[in-house]
Amino acid sequence: MAIISNAVTIADAGAFSASLGSMVHIKTLTASSSATLSFVDGAASVVLDSTYPIYVFKLIGLHPASDGDLQFQCSTDSGSNYNTTMTTTYPYASHNEGDSASSLSYFSDGDQANGTSFQRIGKIGNDNDQATSGEMYLFNPSSTTFVKHFLSRVSESHPSEYIQDNHVAGYFNTTSAIDAVQFKMSSGNLDAGKIKLYGIKDS
């Protein structure tokens, strides 16, 4: 049965024809002493394929068990291996609570040149009130023609009591489809916080 109002088809064939919004929530993972948080296409209701041309990860209040780096990597084999080659950049701005230091700099130790390591996108202190939030866009991960670009911006509570605004971007240098993304700390667990995955429709 179709639903037609004022000659406009609202729903038909088991789906709404009318727009219900272009940003679709796909999956929320909540950290609880978690070694990793992984989004794998086809597992646990995760969609990470050609359904959407753009995917957004929202990082909400991530709090680590230990001071360390928040990192991510991607997989082209459904999460069996997270070691996809990437080339990245890492500019940032920082400012301490004591107002004695501020900078706009490039973090060359944090970038990769066709590396396969997990990519740092922020550093988090583990004081009780410290956490990190931000977002990351992953473009067209299912392409088998082009490399896969990402853009991230993460506001971090640095262990040394300052704010750092990280703008990490780059591309996965593969023409294989990316079908899984994993986040983790450089050491220790993610004690609390959420990572939410959204798809952005193209039509």
Added chain:
Amino acid sequence: MLAKLNYMELRTVNMGVISNGTTLLDAGALDSGVATGAMTLIKTLTASSSATLDFLNGASSVVFDSTYDSYVFKFIDIHPATDDTDLTFQVDVGTGTSYGQTITSTAFQVFHGEDGNSGAIAYKANRDQAQGTAFQPICQDIGNGNDESMNGELTIFSPSSGTFVKHFIGLGTNVYSGDASIQIYTAGYVNTTTALTRIRFKMDSGNIDAGTIKMYGIK
């Protein structure tokens, strides 16, 4: 009769809507299996020689609590009454009206003049805060020429947390009063573990002459 049908309102009681075997509507709501948009417009405020634009949780249909994990404010053609001024924001807790929460923030600018000169990127020490309680600039020196304005957005993460500081990231782009394109990237945290309940936007001098601020919740 035909005219009546064209304007017929269909009312049903206790009935679901099933299309092609898929439940779309039931019990007064969209079925949980229907994928809906995750970005919800909460409130639009339109400036008209406005000293402040406030979004208060629980007032005028504004939601600014744990309903959403993050909130996004979109700035659309903010036009100041006074030349060379910044759009700024501050937040408060409970029913507070002082808007003086402690903020530590960064700010940097990217700049390029209409004359092709002065292309640069630089840290902006006069737009950051170190445990400050001032209103936080999210752009720099908007011109008030008739065609000059500012656009951008500000995201606040988990404002209702009772455990962690509250992070924000912002990007403002505007016509600099000296006829240039300028972007200010600001980020930081409100250094409180008390839930935020309200946010205020204002110019650092003079009124917001025109423009729109739209508030969205992200599911």
